[in-house]
Amino acid sequence: MGRMGLISATSRIVSLARLGALSAARKVFDEMPERDEVAWNAMLAACSRAGEPRRALSLFSSMRVSGARPDAFSSTALISGATDVSDLRTGMTLHALVVRSGLRSSVPVSNSLIDMYGKCSCASDALRVFDEMEEPNEVSWCSLLYSFMNEDRFEEVHAVFDEMPVKNAVAWNILIMGYARNGEVAVSMALFKRMRSSGLEGDYTTFGTLLNVCSELQDPFFGRMIHGVVVKSGSDALIEVNNSTLSFYARSGDVGDASKVFESMNTWNTISWNAMIDARMSAGDVDDSISLFQSAPETNIVTWTTMIGGFARNGHGDKAIAFFLDMSRTHLRPDDLAFGAVLHACAVLTVLEIGRMTHALILLSGFTSYVYVANGLLNMYAKCGDIKSSEQVFDEISNRDLVSWNAMLFAYSLHACAPSALKVFDEMLLRGVIADKFTFLGLLMACSHAGLVEKGRTVFETMETVHGVVPDEDHKACFIDMLGRAGREEEARELLNKCSEWSKVARGSCVISGEELVAMAPEKEDGYVMLSNLYCGSGRWREAEEVRRLMAERGVKKAPGCSWIEVRGRVVVFVSGVQAIRRTVGAREMIEWLAAEMRCPSSPFDGVS
Numbered sequence: 001m002g003r004m005g006l007i008s009a010t011s012r013i014v015s016l017a018r019l020g021a022l023s024a025a026r027k028v029f030d031e032m033p034e035r036d037e038v039a040w041n042a043m044l045a046a047c048s049r050a051g052e053p054r055r056a057l058s059l060f061s062s063m064r065v066s067g068a069r070p071d072a073f074s075s076t077a078l079i080s081g082a083t084d085v086s087d088l089r090t091g092m093t094l095h096a097l098v099v100r101s102g103l104r105s106s107v108p109v110s111n112s113l114i115d116m117y118g119k120c121s122c123a124s125d126a127l128r129v130f131d132e133m134e135e136p137n138e139v140s141w142c143s144l145l146y147s148f149m150n151e152d153r154f155e156e157v158h159a160v161f162d163e164m165p166v167k168n169a170v171a172w173n174i175l176i177m178g179y180a181r182n183g184e185v186a187v188s189m190a191l192f193k194r195m196r197s198s199g200l201e202g203d204y205t206t207f208g209t210l211l212n213v214c215s216e217l218q219d220p221f222f223g224r225m226i227h228g229v230v231v232k233s234g235s236d237a238l239i240e241v242n243n244s245t246l247s248f249y250a251r252s253g254d255v256g257d258a259s260k261v262f263e264s265m266n267t268w269n270t271i272s273w274n275a276m277i278d279a280r281m282s283a284g285d286v287d288d289s290i291s292l293f294q295s296a297p298e299t300n301i302v303t304w305t306t307m308i309g310g311f312a313r314n315g316h317g318d319k320a321i322a323f324f325l326d327m328s329r330t331h332l333r334p335d336d337l338a339f340g341a342v343l344h345a346c347a348v349l350t351v352l353e354i355g356r357m358t359h360a361l362i363l364l365s366g367f368t369s370y371v372y373v374a375n376g377l378l379n380m381y382a383k384c385g386d387i388k389s390s391e392q393v394f395d396e397i398s399n400r401d402l403v404s405w406n407a408m409l410f411a412y413s414l415h416a417c418a419p420s421a422l423k424v425f426d427e428m429l430l431r432g433v434i435a436d437k438f439t440f441l442g443l444l445m446a447c448s449h450a451g452l453v454e455k456g457r458t459v460f461e462t463m464e465t466v467h468g469v470v471p472d473e474d475h476k477a478c479f480i481d482m483l484g485r486a487g488r489e490e491e492a493r494e495l496l497n498k499c500s501e502w503s504k505v506a507r508g509s510c511v512i513s514g515e516e517l518v519a520m521a522p523e524k525e526d527g528y529v530m531l532s533n534l535y536c537g538s539g540r541w542r543e544a545e546e547v548r549r550l551m552a553e554r555g556v557k558k559a560p561g562c563s564w565i566e567v568r569g570r571v572v573v574f575v576s577g578v579q580a581i582r583r584t585v586g587a588r589e590m591i592e593w594l595a596a597e598m599r600c601p602s603s604p605f606d607g608v609s
Contacts, residue, residue, distance in 0.1 A: 006032075010039045017046030035066075041074040048081025053090045056081050060097065070097075072106040079112040088120040095129075104132065111139045118147030123156070142170045149178035167198065173205045180213040188213060189222055201233045208244040215251040223248045236264075243271045250279030274302050281310025286319075301332050309341035312348065320345035321354060334361070336370040343376035352384035368396070375403050382411030405433055409442035418450030437469050444475060448482035456482045 009032050016025035029035070029043045040063045047056035056078050063070060075098050082091040095113055103109050110133050117126035126147035130140060141164045148156040157178065164171060172195040179187040192210060195202060207230050214223035227245055235241045242265050249258035258279040265272060273296040280289040293299070293307055304327040311320035324342040327334065334342075339362055346355035359377055367373045374397045381389040390411045397404050405428045412421035425443055428435065440463050447456030460479045463469045471479075476495065483492035 006034070006036055006039060010036075010042050013039065013042045013046060017042070017049065020050070022046060022050045022052070035068070037068050037071060037074075040066075040068050041071065041077070044074045045077040048077040048084075051081065051085050053078070053082040053085055053087050057090055057093060060094075064097075064101075070101050070103070072103055072109050075101070075103050075106070076108045076112045079109070079116050083112070083116040083119050086120055088116075088122065091116040091120065105134070107133065107135070107137060107140070111137075111143055114140060114143040114147065118143055118150055121151055123147040123151050123153060138166055138168055138170075141165075142168070142174065145171055146174050149174055152178070152182065169195075169200050169203055169206065172198075172200060173203070173209065176206060177209045180209055185213050185222065192226075196229075202229075202235075204235065204238045204240040204244075207235055207241045211241075211244040211248040215248045220252050220254070223252065237266070239265070239267055239269060239272070243269070243275060246272060246275045246279075250275050250282065253282065255279050255283040255285070270296070270298050270300050270303065273297075274300075274306055277303065278306050278310070281306060281314065284314055286311070286314055286316060301335055301338065304330075304332060305335065305338040305341060308338055308345070312341050312345040315348070317345035317349040317351075321349075321351075324358075328361075334365065334367075336367050336373050339365075339367055339370075339373045340376045343373070343380045347376075347380040347383035350384050352381075352386060355380045355384055369398075371397060371399050371401055371404060375401075375407050378404065378407045378411065382407070382414055385415075387411060387415045387417070400433075402433060402436060402439075406436075406438045406442060409439060409446070413442050413446035413449065416446075416449045418446040418452050418455075421446035422455070435467055435469065437472060437475070440467075440469055440471075441474055441478060444478040444482065448478060448485060451486060453482060453486045453488070 009028055012028050013025045016022075016028065025043065025046050029039065032039060040059075044056055044059055044063070047053075047059060060070065060074070060078055063074075075094070079091060079094050079098075082088075082094060091113075098104060098109055098113070110129055113129045114126045117123070117129065126144055130136060130144045133140060136144075141160070145157060145160050145164070148154075148160060157175070161167065161171065161175065172191065176188045176191050176195070179185075179191065188210060192202065192206065195206070207226060210226045211223060214220070214226065227248070230236050230241055230245065236245070242261060246258055246261045246265075249255075249261060258276065262268075262272065262276045273292065277289050277292045277296075280286075280292060289307065289310055293303065296303060304323065308320045308323050308327070311317070311323060320342060324334070324338065324345075327338070339358065342358055343355065346352075346358060355377075358380075362368055362373060362377070374393055378390050378393045378397075381387070381393065390408065394400075394404065394408045394411075405424065408424050409421050412418070412424065421443060425435070425439070428439075440459060443459045444456055447453070447459060456479065460471065460475065463471050463475065480492045480495050483489075483495070
C-alpha cells in the first residue's frame with residue numbers, strides 16, 4: 001500500500017467515524033495491509049468519540065504491540081473517551097500506559113488526565129498530576145479548579161483560584177456554577193459582580209447559569225437584573241442566552257415577558273419552542289400551547305412530554321392520554337417524565353384499564369426501576385380503586401423516596417385502611433425517613449376516615465413536638481373534620497375558633513390576590529371564579545353576584561363542568577349543557593328512566609323499551 005493509499009484509507013476512516021459508522025470505519029482499518037501512526041490515531045479517536053473507551057484501550061494495546069508509537073493526540077483522545085463515560089478504571093489504566101510510554105511531559109495529555117480525575121470526583125489525583133507538570137497552562141489551572149469544585153471543597157477552590165496567574169472567564173464560570181449548584185445564589189451574584197469589576201463581561205455560560213439559578217430559586221429581582229446586563233452587553237443575540245432568559249420568565253410565571261423574549265428572538269430552536277409551550281401550559285393557556293405545538297418546526301420527546309404533562313396538570317386528562325397515544329405512533333419513545341404525566345392523567349380520570357395498559361408499556365420499555373414512574377403507578381392504582389396493585393408496586397420499589405412513602409400513606413387513607421397507613425408510617429420512621437407535612441396530612445385523613453380520634457389526636461399533637469412539623473390550616477381542618485365526624489362538636493368548635501382569626505386574615509389576603517388577578521388578566525376566567533368563590537365563602541353574596549355580572553358584561557365565560565367514565569378501555573366525556581353527542585342519547589334516556597323509578601318505582605316510562 002503506497003503513501004496515497006494510506007492517506008485515502010485514513011480519510012475514509014475519519015469520514016465514516018464522523019457519520020457514526022464506527023463498524024464500517026473499523027472494517028476499513030482492519031483491511032489495511034499496513035498502517036502508519038496517523039491511521040492508528042484516527043481509529044483510536046473514532047472509538048473514543050463513539051463512547052467506546054474499552055474498545056479504544058484494546059486498540060491502543062494492539063498499536064503498542066505492532067511497534068507503532070502512541071503520540072499525545074491518541075493518548076488525549078483515549079483519556080477524553082474514558083472521561084465522557086465516567087470510566088475511572090479505564091482512565092487509570094490509560095494513565096499508567098501514558099507514564100510507561102514517556103508521554104507524561106505532554107501538556108495536553110496531563111490536562112486530559114486532570115480533567116478525567118476531576119470529573120470522576122478524584123480531585124486529589126488531579127492535584128498530583130498537576131503538581132508533576134513543569135509548565136501548567138490556563139486549561140490546567142481551570143481543570144484543577146473544577147476538580148475541587150466538583151467535590152465542593154471550597155477551601156481548596158479559593159486557594160487554587162487565588163494562585164491562578166490568569167483568571168479567565170472559564171475560571172469565573174466554574175466558581176459561579178459551583179456555588180449556584182449548591183444554592184448559594186448570593187455568593188454567585190457577588191462573584192459575578194467581581195468578575196465584571198475585573199473587566200470580564202461574562203459569556204453565555206455565565207448568563208445561562210445565573211438565569212437558571214434565578215429560575216430554580218424563583219428570584220425575579222436578580223433574574224431581571226441579569227437580563228438587563230445581557231441586553232446591555234449585546235449577549236441577547238445568542239440563542240443560548242435567549243433560551244435561558246425565556247426559561248427564567250417562564251418558570252417565574254411571567255408569561256408576558258417570556259412571550260416578549262420569544263417574539264424578539266431572531267432564531268429559535270427546539271429548546272426555545274419547548275420553553276414557550278411550557279410557559280403557556282403553566283399559565284393554563286391550553287389552546288395557545290396547542291397552537292405553539294402545531295407551529296413548531298420540529299418537536300422532540302421534551303415537547304411531547306411538556307404537552308402531556310401540561311394537559312394533565314390543567315385537568316385535561318383525556319387530551320393527555322390522546323397526545324400520549326399520538327406520540328407512541330411516532331419514532332419517539334416515551335421517557336420517565338412522559339410516563340409519569342400519562343399516569344397522572346389516568347389517576348385524575350380514574351381510568352383503570354388505560355392505566356394498566358400504560359403499566360404494561362412501562363414494563364416493556366424498562367422504566368419500572370425509575371422511582372418517579374413507580375410513584376406514579378402507585379398513585380394511579382390507588383386513585384382507580386386497586387389498592388392491591390398499589391401495594392404490589394410499593395413493595396417492588398427498591399429505592400423508595402419520601403414521595404413513595406407518602407403516596408402509600410395516602411393510598412391507604414383513600415381506601416380507609418388506617419391500621420395499614422399507621423404501619424407504613426412506623427416502618428418509614430424505622431428506616432430513617434424524615435416525615436413532612438404531607439405525611440401527617442395522609443395520617444390524619446386515614447384516622448379521620450376510620451374514626452380513630454385518639455390516634456389522630458396523638459398524631460396531631462406530636463407533629464411539632466416530636467417531628468418538628470408545624471401544623472398548617474390543612475392539618476387543622478382535617479383534625480376538626482375528624483372531631484366533627486366523631487360527634488365531638490365542642491372540641492371541634494373550640495379548635496375552629498382558635499383558627500378563625502388567622503382564616504380571616506388569609507381569606508382577606510386571597511381576596512386581594514383575586515382582585516389583582518382579575519386586573520392583570522381581565523379576559524381570563526380564573527380570577528373571576530376565584531374571587532367569586534372567596535366572596536361566597538365569606539358570606540359576601542352581593543360582591544359575589546357583582547363579580548358574576550362583571551364576567552357577563554366582559555363576555556368572559558366559565559369553562560363548563562364535565563365528567564367522564566371509562567367504557568371498554570375508552571374514555572367517554574360528558575360536558576355540562578352539551579347534548580349534541582348522538583351516542584349519549586340512550587344513556588340520557590336510561591338516566592331519566594332511573595330518575596323516574598326512584599321517584600315512583602311503579603311508574604311506567606315509555607322512553608325505554
